[in-house]
Structures are given as structure tokens and as C-alpha cells.
Amino acid sequence: MKILSIQSAVAYGHVGNSAAVFPLQRIGVEVLPVYTVNFSNHTGYGAWRGPLISPSDVSDVITGIEERGAFPDIDVILSGYQGGEGIADVILDAVARVKAVNPDAIYACDPVMGNAKSGCFVAPAIPVLLRERVVPAADLITPNQFELGFLTDTDPGDLESTLASADAARAMGPSTVLVTSVERPDRPEGTIEMLAVTDAGAWIVRTPKIPMKANGSGDVTAALFTAHFRETGDAASALAKTTSSVFDLLQTTFDAGARELQLIESQETYAHPRMQFEVTQVR
Template sequence: MKILSIQSAVAYGHVGNSAAVFPLQRIGVEVLPVYTVNFSNHTGYGAWRGPLIAPEDVREVIAGIEERGAFPGIDAVLSGYQGGEGIADVIVDTVARVKEANPGAIYACDPVMGNAKSGCFVAPAIPDLLRDKVVPVADVITPNQFELGYLTGTSPLDLDSTLASIDLARAMGPATVLVTSVERPDRPEGTIEMLAADEHGAWLVTTPQLPFKANGSGDVTAALFTAHYRSTGSAADALARTASSVFGLLEQTLASGERELQLVESQEHYANPRMEFTTRRVR
């Protein structure tokens, strides 16, 4: 499998492509990473160095990949943090060109905007660009619960309202929706959930909620879910594998006492997930 991944990159720590590429490689996926920013570290530190990559430069890198004849072999395009406003047009054009070369390719969009605790942390124009231009051409989207609400103009909270918001998101274009960081009021205490839905149904997985937030875990989640879903065609299987891998990564990171994801140290969790969490069909 080959994935063209258009995301941010950092030198220190693991977010964007710097979080997504290695787990994908560890499960046997060939990744073609294209960067939208090249920062020293993620912006959660409050200070960082390095450039946003101009949309024309991102387009040039992708054009060079196309000129090497790679597009017919690409199975999925993955996008995450977009940086500048013009990246949306580059992504949409790239998806069209890849699908022209390989009609079996899919596009998975992680609509990175923010979260319930921090609010939006991207440029002001990005959320509307994602909602109006990018998400409608996606086959798979992987928002957190906060981002799902923004995309659909709703306030998903309990299971029924989250499923209703997923239906609205699917009506926008994507056939498959993975919702991360689901915190419904009636979930078991001390847990957090992910919910995946496609035309075949909807499935929920529950894991312990660890007492910390690790930047980049959503990027790993989107990457692994995309690869497993493209490989198996099963949202339930992709959800179970992804939940197991990401929980193992987070558990090992917490035990290390480090702020940044222990991405390399946790590699066995991607290659051989423990599959300790079962999915429950909820529709």
C-alpha cells in the first residue's frame, strides 16, 4: 500500500507527518510525505521556529511526485494540519489527479481545527475551508467530537446526537467517519471512546482515559485508521486495531514521563496490536 500524506512536519517531537509516517511504515505502508509546514516543534509550546510552506511550493513537490509516475500506485491520500489557507486548493487538486490516475484510491481528511478544551488553534479561515471545500471531496474524515460539531453546525454530546452529527457529515460527501475523543456523559467513568460509521453501520470502542494529552496522537490515529480501513474495508476492524495501537502508544508515553509521544519505542503496538478492546455495534 502507498499513501501520499500531506501534513505538517516538526523536527522536535511528533505531530503531523512526523507522527504519521513511522507508524505507517512499521505496518508495511510506503509513505510519500509532503510537508505543509516545517517547524522546530508543535505550536502547543507557545514558541516555535521555521516556515509555513507556500502553497506553490507544496504543489511543486506534488508535481514532482506525479512526474515520477507515482500517482497510479497511490492507494490513499491523507491530509492533516494545513498551515496556510492556500493548501486546501492544492489538496483538492491533488486528490482529483490521484483519483484520475487510480480510480480505486481514497482520500482521508483529518480536519484539524482544535479541540473542546483549547478551541480552534488554526488560522481563522481554515475551518470554513475544511468544511466547504475539503471535506466534501473526502471519502474518510477523522474529526474529534469538537471538530465534528463545527463541520455540521451541531453540538454532539450523547451517542444519539453524535450519530446524528455523523449522518450530517456523511451527507456532506464522506462515506466513512471516525470520531475521536468522544466523551458522552453516560460513558463508563474513567473512559474515552471512538466511534466509526460507514454505510454498513456504526461501531463504538471504549478505552481507559489516561490522565494526560499528547500532541500528535490524533495524527497517528488518522493515519492508522486510514491504512487499516483501506486494507480491510471494515470500519469495525480498522477501529479496533487503531484503538489498540494508539492506547498502547499513549500508555507507553505516559509511563515514560515524557511530554512527546514515544513513537519509536512503541512500535510493536502498531505492528502487533494487542486487540484488547472490542468494538460494539451501535447501529
């Protein structure tokens, strides 16, 4: 499998492509990483150095990949955080060009906008752009519960309303929705869930909620679920593997008392997930 991953990159720590690429490689995926920024560290530190890469430069890199004849072999285009409005045009153009030579390729979009605790943390134009242009072009999206609500102008809370919101998102274009960080009011205290919805059904998985903020964990989740689902077409299996791997990555990071994901130290959890959580079909 080959994935063209258009995301940010940092030298210190693990977010964007700096979080997604290694776990994908560890499960045997060939990744073609294209960077949208090249920062010293993620912006959560309040200070960072390095350039935003202009949309024209990002496009040039993608064109160079195309000129090497790689597009027919690309199975997935993956995108995450979009720092500026111009990057969306570059991504959508790349999706169209790859699909023109490989109609079986899919576009997986992590529509990063914010979360329930912090609200939106992207430029005001980005959520509208994602909702109106980017998500409708995607085959698979991986929003958290807050982002799902914004995309669909709904208020997902309990299982029924979250399923309805996922269906509303699927009506926009993508056939598959992975809802990360589902926090139902009736869930057991100290737990969190993920929900996958496809044409074939819907599945949910519950894990303990590890009490930490982990920048980049959503990027790892989107990457692993996309790869597992693309390989097998089995949402339940992809959900189980992804949940197992990401939970153990977070647990290792928490146990180490680290601020940055212990991405390398956790590599066996990607290659050999323990499958310790039960996935339940809910539709």
C-alpha cells in the same frame, strides 16, 4: 499500499507527518510524505523555528512525484492540519489528479480545528474552508467530537446525537466518519470512546482515558485507521487495531513521563496490536 501524506513536519517530537509516517511504515505502508511546514518543534511550546512552506512549493513537490509516474499507484491521499488557506487548494488539486489516473484512490482528511477544551486554534478561515470545500471532497474524515459538531452545525453529546451528527457529515460527501475523543455524558467516569460510521453500520470502542495531553496522537490515529480501513474495508477491525495501538502508545508515553509521544519505543504496538478492547456495533 501507498499513501501520499500532505502534512506538517517537525524535527523535535512527533506531530503531522513526523507522527504519522513511521507507524504507517511499521505496518508495511509505503508513504510519500509532503511537508507543509518544516518546524523545529510543534507550536505548543510557544516558540519554534523553521519555515512555513508556500503552497506553490508544496505543489511543486507533488508535481515532481507525479512526474515520476507515482500517481496511478497511490491508494490514499491523507491530509491533516492545514496552517494556511492556500494549502487546501493544493490538496484538493492533488486529490483530483490522483483520482483521475486511479479512481479507486481515496482521500482521507483529518479536519483539524480544535477541541472542546481549547476551542478552535486554527486561523478563522480554516474551519469554513474545511466545511465548505475540503470535507465534501473527502471519502473518509476523522474529526473529534468538537470538530464534528462544527462541521455539521450540530451539538453531538450522547450516542444518538453523535450518530446523527456523523450521518450529517456523511451527507456532506465522505462515506466514512471516524469520531475520535467521544465523551458521552453517560459514559463511565475515566473513560473515552471512538466511533466509526460507514454505509455498513456503526461501531464504538471504549478505553480508559489516560490523563495527559499528547500532541500528535490524533495524527497517528487518523493514519492508522485510514490504512487499516483501506486495506480491509472492515471498519470494526480497523477501529479495534487503531484503538489498541494508540492506547498503548499513549500509555507508554504517560508511563515515561514524557511530553512527546514515545513513537519509536511503541513500534510493536502498531505491528502487533494487542486487540485488548471490545468493539460494539451500535447500528
